Amino acid sequence: MLTSISVHGNPSISGCTCEEARDSGERKRLRPVDARPPERWTGASHSDQRDEADPTALNAAAASARTGPEDHSGSRRFSVNVLSSVGFITLNVGLMAWYVPFLVSNLGLAAYGMLALANSLVIYLAVVTDSLNGSVFRYLGIDLNQGDVRSANRTFNSALILAVLASCLLLVPIAATCYLLPLMFQIPPDLVAGTRFVLAAVGVTAMTALVGGVFGVSSLIRHRFDLRNIVRSLVALCRIGVVVLLFAAEPPSLVHVGIGFILAAAIGLAGDVLLWRKLTPELSINPRLIESARFRPLIGLSAWSAINVIGVLFIMQVDVIIVNQLLGPEATGRYASILLFPVLIYTMGEAVLPVLSPAIMAHYATGNKQALQELAKRSVRLLAIWLALPIGLLCGMGAPLLAFWLGPAFADLETVLLLLVAPLTINLATRPLSYVLTAYNEVKAQGLVTLALGAANVVLAIAFVRAGLGLAGVPAAAALVWTMRNVLFVSSRSAVLLGLRWYAFNGHLAIGLLGMAGVAALGRILCALWWPTGWLSLASFAAVIALAYGAFAYFVFMTKADRELVSSVFARRSTS
Numbered sequence: 001m002l003t004s005i006s007v008h009g010n011p012s013i014s015g016c017t018c019e020e021a022r023d024s025g026e027r028k029r030l031r032p033v034d035a036r037p038p039e040r041w042t043g044a045s046h047s048d049q050r051d052e053a054d055p056t057a058l059n060a061a062a063a064s065a066r067t068g069p070e071d072h073s074g075s076r077r078f079s080v081n082v083l084s085s086v087g088f089i090t091l092n093v094g095l096m097a098w099y100v101p102f103l104v105s106n107l108g109l110a111a112y113g114m115l116a117l118a119n120s121l122v123i124y125l126a127v128v129t130d131s132l133n134g135s136v137f138r139y140l141g142i143d144l145n146q147g148d149v150r151s152a153n154r155t156f157n158s159a160l161i162l163a164v165l166a167s168c169l170l171l172v173p174i175a176a177t178c179y180l181l182p183l184m185f186q187i188p189p190d191l192v193a194g195t196r197f198v199l200a201a202v203g204v205t206a207m208t209a210l211v212g213g214v215f216g217v218s219s220l221i222r223h224r225f226d227l228r229n230i231v232r233s234l235v236a237l238c239r240i241g242v243v244v245l246l247f248a249a250e251p252p253s254l255v256h257v258g259i260g261f262i263l264a265a266a267i268g269l270a271g272d273v274l275l276w277r278k279l280t281p282e283l284s285i286n287p288r289l290i291e292s293a294r295f296r297p298l299i300g301l302s303a304w305s306a307i308n309v310i311g312v313l314f315i316m317q318v319d320v321i322i323v324n325q326l327l328g329p330e331a332t333g334r335y336a337s338i339l340l341f342p343v344l345i346y347t348m349g350e351a352v353l354p355v356l357s358p359a360i361m362a363h364y365a366t367g368n369k370q371a372l373q374e375l376a377k378r379s380v381r382l383l384a385i386w387l388a389l390p391i392g393l394l395c396g397m398g399a400p401l402l403a404f405w406l407g408p409a410f411a412d413l414e415t416v417l418l419l420l421v422a423p424l425t426i427n428l429a430t431r432p433l434s435y436v437l438t439a440y441n442e443v444k445a446q447g448l449v450t451l452a453l454g455a456a457n458v459v460l461a462i463a464f465v466r467a468g469l470g471l472a473g474v475p476a477a478a479a480l481v482w483t484m485r486n487v488l489f490v491s492s493r494s495a496v497l498l499g500l501r502w503y504a505f506n507g508h509l510a511i512g513l514l515g516m517a518g519v520a521a522l523g524r525i526l527c528a529l530w531w532p533t534g535w536l537s538l539a540s541f542a543a544v545i546a547l548a549y550g551a552f553a554y555f556v557f558m559t560k561a562d563r564e565l566v567s568s569v570f571a572r573r574s575t576s
Helices: 055-067 075-107 109-145 149-184 189-221 225-249 254-279 292-300 303-316 319-327 329-337 340-349 353-365 369-396 398-405 408-421 431-439 443-497 506-529 535-557 560-575
Strands: none
Touching: 075 109, 075 225, 075 254, 075 329, 075 340, 109 149, 109 189, 109 254, 109 319, 109 329, 149 189, 149 292, 189 225, 189 254, 225 254, 303 443, 319 329, 319 443, 329 408, 329 443, 340 369, 340 408, 353 369, 353 431, 369 398, 369 408, 369 431, 369 506, 369 535, 369 560, 398 408, 398 535, 408 443, 431 443, 443 506, 506 535
16 A cells, blocks of 8 residues: 555544634734634634624625635535546546556565555654644635735745755654664565665655645645646656556666655645645745744644544554564565555545535534534435445455455455455544534544544554454454544534534444445345356446445435435536
C-alpha cells in the first residue's frame, strides 16, 4: 500500500467554528470557541467577541453563500465535484489494482513489504501536516469568505513560513530514521540501501505536501474539487508511470519507486501553486506580510487535533510496523499486499465526505439545529447503505478475488481481508459525525479518547499476535478498538450534542451492517454453488448481487426523502 490514506478510516480533524468579531483597529485575537452555535457566522478578525445578531446581514450572507458560483451548495457545483471525485476514484482503483501485483511480481514480497513499512513510518508526519493544514483552512477560509484580502494575505504568508520551517525541522527525524532503520526493523541486508532511499523519498514527499498544503487550501475554500482531482490524477499517473518506465529500462529496484515518489511530489506541488494562482489571485507571496502574532493561534488551534491524529495513527498505521517486528519481512509483504482494499473503500467515501464538512459547519454557525440533525442522520444512513455493497462483496468473495488478483497462495488471507474491511461499514459511516464534534469544539475530548484507544490498540495487537492469531490478530485489534471509538463515543456524543437520544444513529448504522451482511452472504452462497472460474464469472456474480442489493436498498432501506435525493442527483448527472 503506497498511499497516505488510512486503512481504517481517518476522521476529519481539521476545521473549527468561527466566532463573532468586532471590526476595530485592535490587534485581532484567535481563540477556541465554546460549544454552542455562535450568534453570527463571521470571524474575519478571528476574535471571540460577540455582538447582537444582525438578521439582515445574516440572511444576506447566507443568500450570497447559496448562490455563489463557486459555492459547494449549488447543485451544479456539487454534481461536478462529486463526479470528478468519482472519476479520480475510478482511476485510482484501476491503477492500484494493477500496480500492487506489478510491484509484487517485479520486486518480491519482502521488497514490497519494505515499501509499506516506509510509508507507515513517514505517515506519522501527518501529526504535523494535518494539524497545520487544518488551521490554515479554517483561518484563511474565514478571511477569503469575508473579503478581507489584507488579513488573508497575512494569514497565508504567516502559514507559508510556518510550513517551510516545519518542513526543515522534519528533516531531523527523517534522517535519523533512515540511519537507524536496520537497527529498528527486520530488513533483509540486500534491501537496506533501497529501503533507506524509499524512506527518504517518502519523507521528501511528506515535506513537499506540508508546503503544498498551504497553497492547496485554495481549491478547498473555493470548492473546486474538480481541479484538485485533476492534479491528484496527474500525481498518481506520474508516480506509477515513472516506475514502469524505469523498470523497463533497468532491473527493478526500490530506488526506482523512490524516484517516482519524488517526481510525483514535484508535480503535486506545482499543481497546487498553479491552482492557488488561478483560484485566489488576490493572494501573493510577500515576506513583509508575515505576522508573528498569527503563529501562536495557527499552531495552538491544532494542539488537540494533533493529539487526535496521534491516536488515529496508533490505530491505523501501526499495523505494518507490528507485523514487521513480530512476524518478519515476508509476512509484512503479504499483509501489505491486501491493504489496497480498505484504502479503496476509504477512497470511495471521499467522493462525498469533503463536501459535507462545510455544510455541517454552516448549519452549526447559523444555529439551524434541525437542519444539522437531518443532515447528520441522512449522511450516516446513506453512507452506511452505500458502503455496504463494496464491503459486502469483498467479504463474500474475498477468496476467489485474492486468488485471481495475487495468486492462489494469497487466498488464505481472506479472513485478514474480512477483518480489514468489514468494520469500515460502521467506521466510515460515522465520519460526518466527526465534523459535528469539531463544530461543537469537542476536539479535546475526541483527542483524549482516540489517544487512549490508540495505545490500547497497540497492546491488543501484540497480545493477539502472540496468542496465536498471526496476521489476523493485527486487524482484529484495530477493528475492535476503532469500532468502539466510533460507536460508543463519536456516535453517541454527537447525538447528545445535537439534542438527540444517545443511540439516535445506531439504527442507521445497523442498516448498513445488515446490508453488508446480506451482500456477503449472497456472495458466499454463489461462490459455494458455482466457484468462479475467472474474472468474468466473478464480475457477473458481483453485478447480480449489486442489482439485487441496489433495488432492495432503494425501496426498503431508504426513506422517501432519500429516494428523492438520489433521483435528483442522477437526474442532474444525466442533464449535465
